[in-house]
Amino acid sequence: DAKTTQPNSMESNEEEPVHLPCNHSTISGTDYIHWYRQLPSQGPEYVIHGLTSNVNNRMASLAIAEDRKSSTLILHRATLRDAAVYYCILETTSGTYKYIFGTGTRLKVLA
Amino acid sequence: GAVVSQHPSRVICKSGTSVKIECRSLDFQATTMFWYRQFPKQSLMLMATSNEGSKATYEQGVEKDKFLINHASLTLSTLTVTSAHPEDSSFYICSAGGHYRAGYTFGSGTRLTVV
Numbered sequence: 001d002a003k004t005t006q007p008n009s010m011e012s013n014e015e016e017p018v019h020l021p022c023n024h025s026t027i028s029g030t031d032y033i034h035w036y037r038q039l040p041s042q043g044p045e046y047v048i049h050g051l052t053s054n055v056n057n058r059m060a061s062l063a064i065a066e067d068r069k070s071s072t073l074i075l076h077r078a079t080l081r082d083a084a085v086y087y088c089i090l091e092t093t094s095g096t097y098k099y100i101f102g103t104g105t106r107l108k109v110l111a
Numbered sequence: 112g113a114v115v116s117q118h119p120s121r122v123i124c125k126s127g128t129s130v131k132i133e134c135r136s137l138d139f140q141a142t143t144m145f146w147y148r149q150f151p152k153q154s155l156m157l158m159a160t161s162n163e164g165s166k167a168t169y170e171q172g173v174e175k176d177k178f179l180i181n182h183a184s185l186t187l188s189t190l191t192v193t194s195a196h197p198e199d200s201s202f203y204i205c206s207a208g209g210h211y212r213a214g215y216t217f218g219s220g221t222r223l224t225v226v
Contacts, residue, residue: 034214036217041202041220041222042219042220043115043117043204043206043217043218043219043220044155044204044206044217045217046214046215046216049214087154087155098145098157098160099145099157099206099215100157101147101154101155101156101157102154103154104154
């Protein structure tokens with residue numbers, strides 16, 4: 001199964017942009033890159049996903065490297081409510097398209 | 112948007128008893144649902160893939176006789192933890208997706224405590 005590598009934790013000041021990196025050097029050509037975040041004692045929440053091109057939505061932006069071996073989730077203005085564990089996941093193309101979670105990045109937002 | 116409901120949100124049971132957790136897709140049909148387990152401060156670990164109308168597919172190391180999965184309809188999958196022991200205490204989360212490559216929706220999780 002394709003794996004992802006993320007820093008264990010990051011900190012950001014409130015109202016500032018945050019760039020959360022993810023390495024996925026073993027990604028295959030048709031794997032989608034998904035980002036989810038998880039607040040304490042809750043299930044993961046969808047943030048954004050993409051294949052090759054950069055993507056924007058109301059929550060965040062996703063920048064995907066040209067070789068697709070890495071990506072960056074961008075929160076344009078971090079708020080205290082953005083403090084969570086962020087997971088970068090590759091949607092495997094084998095069989096049932098299951099998600100394999102990595103360790104994730106715990107984002108701390110400082111007031 | 113897609114909504115997945117998980118019930119109960121919390122359950123405490125005695126050692127040796129069985130506990131059933133339900134996962135429902137409320138506004139879409141899900142032929143496939145997934146069950147995860149999460150220990151404190153750890154990531155989600157995929158336990159099994161639940162397939163409507165057929166047997167579940169378990170990940171390596173997950174005991175199929177202990178964690179019984181039933182996916183009898185397109186909107187409901189259940190996970191039964193049989194003969195629960197304190198080490199089964201964990202946060203159990205399900206997910207489902209109705210649209211190809213549109214991402215999966217996760218339930219809010221079930222906190223199981225076995226005493």
